[in-house]
Amino acid sequence: MSNTMVVKEYCDDYQSQVIDLILNIQQQEYNIPITKNDQPDLLDIKAFYQKGNGNFWAALYGDKVVGTISLLDIGKGQVALRKMFVDKNFRGATYKTASILLEIALQWAKEHTIEAVFLGTTPKFLAAHRFYEKNGFISMDHNNLPDSFPVMEVDKKFYKYIVKGK
Structure with missing residues (x-):
């Protein structure tokens, strides 16, 4: 077992760990009353995310x-x-996991000629807000989201990132 962090595209071998990680953070750390069944995307990550210009990565x-x-x-x-x-x-700063993950996703967006990245988050994730803003995301009003943007019930704060060319 290596003591270094690597980021890989998702494969089904990671599914149970991905679900456990996400649910633990949502439920235990932030006391958000959300379950696995409230997030059907987690039950078939490949079909939901890894199509078109989408992808999913695990650190x-x-x-x-x-x-x-x-x-x-x-x-x-x-x-x-x-x-x-x-x-x-x-x-x-020790592992820079969030920065590495975001860098990989934004590089993917550039390589796939994506024009904009949108995100929604809960008001409880204050550190995440600072992180996104530090990385070039601009806070935006819910009413300015694309019609196709999937708003989750817990999402009350929204951001946009304009992707620059390759």
Whole structure:
């Protein structure tokens, strides 16, 4: 087992760890009353995310999933950034897990001629808000989202990132 972090495109071998990581952060850390059944995308990640201009990645430390990020193709050269979660032990400057995951997703967007990345998040994720803003995401009003953007019930704060060329 290696003691370095790597990011790989999602495969079904990671499914149970991805679900456990996301649910633990949502339910235990942030007390958000959301279940696996409320997130059917987690039950078939490949079919939901890995199509068109979309993809899903897992950050692995050894053989443990410690972070996730995805881009959901919503058409017209736009994607929704979804499922960005990092194990609390792998946040911050030591591992830079969130930064590495975001960099990989934004590079993918550039390579696939995506024009804009949109995301929705809960007001509780204050550190995430600072992270997105530091990385060039602009806060936006819900009413300005593309019609095809999938708003989750917990999402009350929204951002947009304009992708620059290759």
